[in-house]
Amino acid sequence: MSLVNAHNEWDPLEEMIVGVAENARVPSPDPGLFALDYCEHHESQDEIPSGPYSERVVTEAHEDLEAFVDLLKGEGVTVRRPDITEHAKPFSTPDWQTDGEYNYCPRDVILPIGQTVIETPMALRSRFFEPFAYKEILLDYFRSGAKWISAPKPRLLDDTYRVRPESGLPLANLEPVFDAANVMRVGKDILYLVSCSGNELGGQWLQQILGDEYRVHFIRGAYEGTHIDTTVMVVRPGLVVLNPERIREDQIPPVFKDWDVIWAPEMGDTGYAWDYPRASIWQGMNFIMINPDLAVINDQQSPLIREIEKRGVQVAPLRMRQARTLSGGFHCVSVDVRRRGTLEDYSA
Known part of the structure; x- marks a missing residue:
């Protein structure tokens, strides 16, 4: 029986991968890192502050991840962790050389949809080989019967990136490129x-791979920074949290047209x-659902916690002190691999 089974963001959680903070660092300068993260x-x-994060940042991030893991295990969730990697080691392709960043945000690296797990073609060179830290986990999923595929590795040449373009995105549309955290199920x-x-080609590739059983909805012109999970967060069927600074009422995705909306x-x-900070203040709405009735939310987000609790959802508040430094809240630092549920059509 496949260990991978994930159709949405809220079904009862059975297995999750949680990241690690060890050896986290800012990669060496390159055109993509500058254009997408630091310009x-x-x-x-050359002004990018490359090198290891401070001992305090790594220690606090580690402590908060361990507390999160303890909570998950207390709820009966199987937790897996990526290998601890030496990210300062340089690596290269025929086109460029760089070094690594971290294994803190598995949400960006692998994308489970149904019983398929996809290694995504991520936008930064420094994360090109990051999936290697998950190989033993992915092999276990493969042996259990899950489908395991990798998107075409992008070349990520210099013309993939544009610094402060007058129009369009800094990420060019030359080949399929996307992080898994650009996707919400x-x-x-x-x-x-x-x-x-x-980019657009990344979404087109995903639609072709998933086929007619799924509908990939492109969200354009809402938030062009990085990932979707500080703009749209789904609580359960019929209830979604939206970022009022990034989404207007006329931009609400059609799947949510009859849902109750919490404007964050x-x-x-x-x-x-x-x-x-590396992440905006909206990192605070980056939460995870253990099941439709239990959310894990940063303990500093009291107004959001109250809004969620008003809808009958219990909240487990936890610390995530370095979410803005390392650019990762509870949704970012985890990827839900198996949830107890089946594929449903929520817009039928």
């Missing part, structure tokens, strides 16, 4: 955010370790 704060890629409806971490309240700032 807002620096004039040239709502049964047969798959939301795909077109942004700096996912003001977020509490969890702080960050540098002069500027």
Whole structure:
């Protein structure tokens, strides 16, 4: 029986991969890292603060991940972790050389849909070989009967990236490129955010791979920064949290047209370790559902917690102190591989 079975964001959780903070670092400068992550704060890629994160950042992130894992295990969830990797080691393709970043955000790396798990063609060179940290886990899933595929590896040449373009996205549409966190599963409806971490060709490739059983909905012109999970978060069928700074009422995805919408309240700032954060304050709405009646939310987000609880959902508040430094809240640092449920059509 396949160990992979994930059709949405809320069915009762049975197995999850949670990231690790060890050896987290900022990669060496390159055109993509600058164009997609750092050009807002620096004039040239040589100013990128490459190197390891401070011991305090890594220690606090590790402690918060371990507390999250303990909660999951207490709810009967099987938890797997990626291999701890030495990210400072350089690697190359025939076209470029770089080094790594971290294994903190498995949400970006692998995408389970149904009983298929997809290694995604991520936007940053530094994350090109990040799936290797999950190989033993993926082999177990494959042996259990899951389908395991990898998207075509992108070349990520210099012209893939554009620094502060006058129009269009910094990520060019030259080949399929997307992070798994650009995707949100709502049964047969798959939301795909077109942004700096996912281009049009990436969404087209995903639709072709998934076939007619699924409908990939492109979200354009809402949030073009990176991932979907600080803009749209699904609680359960009929209830969704939307970011009021990024989505207008006339932009609500059609699958949610008859749903109850929580417009995310003001977020509490969890702080960050540098002069500027890697993630916006909206990292606070990056939560995970253990089941339709239990959410794990950053403990600093009291207004959001109250809004969720008003809808009859229990909340487990936990610390995630370095979410803005490392760009990863509870949804980012985990990937739900198996949930107890079947494929449903929620827009029928």
